[in-house]
Every structure is written in C-alpha cells, then in structure tokens.
Amino acid sequence: MRFTALIPCCLALLNACSLMKEQKKFDARAQGTSTDAAFTQTKRQEPIHPEWLKPSTKPYTLGPGDKIEIEIIGETGTRADTFVTPDSKLYFDLLPGIDVKGKPTTQLREEMEKMLTRYYKQPQVSLTLREVSSQRVWVLGRVNSPGIYPLNRPMRVLDAVTQAGGLFASSFTGTTEELADLSHSFLxxxxxxxxxxxxxxxxxxxxxxxxxxEPDDFIYLPSSMTNEIYVLGAVTEPRPVGFMNEMNLITALGRGLGIRPEADLTHVTIVRGSLTEPKIATVNARDIIQGKATNVRLEPGDIVYVPGSGSMSPGGFLHDAINTFTRLVAANEGNSAGAPNATPIGLNLNIGPSSPTQ
Structure with a gap:
C-alpha cells in the first residue's frame, strides 16, 4: 500500500524535472525566435522642384584658388595672372589685398577701377576668370575616379558622374548593376x-x-557588395555593422555598443529599400528585450534608427533616420576623401534631428 501510494508522487516529480529541462532561458538575441517586421511602403515625401531642373541664374562668386587674368587697358606691362589666396584676398599692381570672398567679377572690377584712380587716370580694368577652384562638387563611391571636381560650368547630376569617370564597371561582366547600389545612392x-x-x-x-x-553638392553611390546594417541614433557608437546570417534587431543594437540613456526603445525605426520611397517599420524593442514580443529579422542594407526620447522632428522618425544615415555616410566618405587614413566618424556625430537651417 505504501509503495502504491508513492507512485503518483514519483510520476509528478519526474514530470516536473522534465519540464525544467525543456524550459530555456529567454535570449532576445536568439535567431530562432525572430520574425518579420510589419513594414509599410511609403511614398516620396518631397517632389523634385521645377527650379532644380533649371541652371542657376546667380552670378559666379569668387573664392580661394580661383585664377583671374587682370589688365589695365592701355597701360603697358599691367597684364597679370593672379590667384585668390586662401584668406580670400586678391593682390594686383599697387593695390593692397582686396577681399573678394562672395563677390562676382563685375563687382570686383568696379571696386578695382575705383581704387586704381589713386595711381591711374580713369583706369579701365579687364578681368577674366581663367580657372575655377573655389566652387566644387563631391562625387564619391563606385565611380571610376571618385573625388572633388571644380564646378566650372552649369552641370547636372549625370554630368558630374560622367566627370568622375562614370560608374565603376565589373571587369568580369562589363556591367555596373552589381557594383553600385543605386537604391542607397543620394545627393x-x-x-x-x-x-x-x-x-x-x-x-x-x-x-x-x-x-x-550647386556648389558643394555631395553625390555618393555606395557599393552593392557592401553587406552591412546601419545602427544609428541614440546608441553608444552609431555606425555600420557587418551583416551576419539571420541577424536580428537585438543583435544589431548590441553591435552599436549599447543604448544611450535617452534612447526611446519603444519606437525603434527600421528603414528598408530605396531612400526615396522606402519601407518603414516601427518596433517596440523594449518589449522584445523583456520577452513580451518576438525579435525581428533584419536584411543587409537596413537602417536601424533608435530615436532619443522626445526628439522626433516634424518630418517624423523616417525623416530623422534617413537624414542621420546620409549625414553619417557623407561625413565618413568626405573625411576619407580628404584624409584617407582618417578615423571613421560615428561616436561624436550629432544624432538628433537636423535644424531648420540644415
């Protein structure tokens, strides 16, 4: 009788042990628990303005490095080629340094003729812009000759890409489709x-x-071979991270070396696809971390943006995510173009929404 009474107790104990063995500690980064986020297709937020398709009517304004040919008409030996100095000064004949920054050639000519009346009778100045160096366009990424080019004539986007040698072509196929990621290219x-x-x-x-x-425009055409996810916003180190097989949101956030105290984990934004018409998903990462929601799978090229608490701009989280992405990439690529061995920017980049003046 005693032995028979012990049987139910033993069975209950065995079942409890079995359940304890089957129960696993929750790991928000575990790959097998990931699912797809609910993405929404967005439409173009801003159209191409008609005035952007017309050449600028603004006169060229002078700056450092510009080469100018100057001559006082009728005065032998006054013809000279001179450059605008790094501090935006121009030196000619007996005149002291003239500040030419932001001045068109017509204004400079008038000022020079007025100043030269101290030394010449009714001087007439011939002034010709020979070389343009102060106004430039940046063309970087998967082009044959990435670099900074003078903007010495009216130029469109395709003209700038052509000046940089065109898109880099594969030596195997002769095509550019697999080399330039046009969906993440931007100006x-x-x-x-x-x-x-x-x-x-x-x-x-x-x-x-x-x-x-326009002067100082920045064109970037990234490589489609880059297998990265961009972790940006209120993380310790905003930066691109290498994509790993079946990568999920919590793993990616960990690769950003931690979350900043002001992070709003309830509105983590994932941007996928074209920068002009992307898909967007807003995920509550706090619930995932606490085991209340399922982790989210990521894909190469995704932008993961962690907003700061109360930092959303009038354009919304999508605007902030794309703006932060383009500013970070432009800062790093521009930094590399000027100093190839420079340390990548990320930690000290302002991750908040841009100001109205930007």
Whole structure:
C-alpha cells in the first residue's frame, strides 16, 4: 500500500524535472525566435522642384584658388595672372589685398577701377576668370575616379558622374548593376538629402531626376557588395555593422555598443529599400528585450534608427533616420576623401534631428 501510494508522487516529480529541462532561458538575441517586421511602403515625401531642373541664374562668386587674368587697358606691362589666396584676398599692381570672398567679377572690377584712380587716370580694368577652384562638387563611391571636381560650368547630376569617370564597371561582366547600389545612392545639399532617385535616373533614364548641381553638392553611390546594417541614433557608437546570417534587431543594437540613456526603445525605426520611397517599420524593442514580443529579422542594407526620447522632428522618425544615415555616410566618405587614413566618424556625430537651417 505504501509503495502504491508513492507512485503518483514519483510520476509528478519526474514530470516536473522534465519540464525544467525543456524550459530555456529567454535570449532576445536568439535567431530562432525572430520574425518579420510589419513594414509599410511609403511614398516620396518631397517632389523634385521645377527650379532644380533649371541652371542657376546667380552670378559666379569668387573664392580661394580661383585664377583671374587682370589688365589695365592701355597701360603697358599691367597684364597679370593672379590667384585668390586662401584668406580670400586678391593682390594686383599697387593695390593692397582686396577681399573678394562672395563677390562676382563685375563687382570686383568696379571696386578695382575705383581704387586704381589713386595711381591711374580713369583706369579701365579687364578681368577674366581663367580657372575655377573655389566652387566644387563631391562625387564619391563606385565611380571610376571618385573625388572633388571644380564646378566650372552649369552641370547636372549625370554630368558630374560622367566627370568622375562614370560608374565603376565589373571587369568580369562589363556591367555596373552589381557594383553600385543605386537604391542607397543620394545627393546632399546644405546638409539635407535631395529626393533624387538614382535608380530611375541611371537605370531607367528618367531625366526628371537629372537636376542641376550647386556648389558643394555631395553625390555618393555606395557599393552593392557592401553587406552591412546601419545602427544609428541614440546608441553608444552609431555606425555600420557587418551583416551576419539571420541577424536580428537585438543583435544589431548590441553591435552599436549599447543604448544611450535617452534612447526611446519603444519606437525603434527600421528603414528598408530605396531612400526615396522606402519601407518603414516601427518596433517596440523594449518589449522584445523583456520577452513580451518576438525579435525581428533584419536584411543587409537596413537602417536601424533608435530615436532619443522626445526628439522626433516634424518630418517624423523616417525623416530623422534617413537624414542621420546620409549625414553619417557623407561625413565618413568626405573625411576619407580628404584624409584617407582618417578615423571613421560615428561616436561624436550629432544624432538628433537636423535644424531648420540644415
């Protein structure tokens, strides 16, 4: 009787032990627990403005490095080629250094003629701009000759890419499709990405995307061979991280070396696809970390943006994510173009929304 009474107790104990063995400690980074996020397809947030498709009517303004040919008409031996100095000064004949920064050649000519009346009778100045160096366009990435080029004539996006030698072609296939990631290519002006769709422009020949370039525009065509995810925003080190097989959101956040105290983990934004018409998903990473929600799978090229608490700009999290991505890439690529051995930027980059002046 005693032995029979012990049987139910033993069975209960064995079942409890079995359940304890089967129960696994929750790991938010575990690959097998990941699912796909609910993405929403967005539409182009800003159109191509008609004025961008017209050459600028603003006169050229002088700056450091510009070469100018100057002569006082009728005065033998006054013809000279001179350069604007790094501090934006121009030196000619008996005149002291003239500050020419931001002045068109017509204004400079008038000022010189007025100043030269101290030494000549009714002087007439001939002034010709021979070389342009102060106004430039940056063309970097998967082009044959990436670099900084003088903007010495009215130039469109395709003109700038052509000046940089065109898209880099594969030595095996002779094509550029697998080398330039046109969906993540962008043009920045004044710290802001313009809505130029490089896929439509280069692959489909849509010339409505072929806008005119302005001084200091930044064009970047990344490599499609890059297997990275960008972890940006309120993380300890905003940066691109190498994509690993079946990578998920929590793993990617960990590769950003930690979350900053002001991070809003309830609105982590994932941007996927074209920068001009991307897909977007907003994920509550806090629930995932606490085991209340399933982890989310990522794909190469995804942008993971962790906003700061209360930092959303009028354009929303999508605007902030793309703006932070383009600013980080432009800063790193521009830094590398000027100093090839420079340390990549990320830690000290301002991850908040851009100001209205940007």
């Amino acid at each position: 920045m002006r004044g710290g802001k990405m313009l809505p130029v769709d490089f896929q439509k422009l280069i692959r489909e020949g849509d010339l409505s995307q072929n806008i005119y370039i």
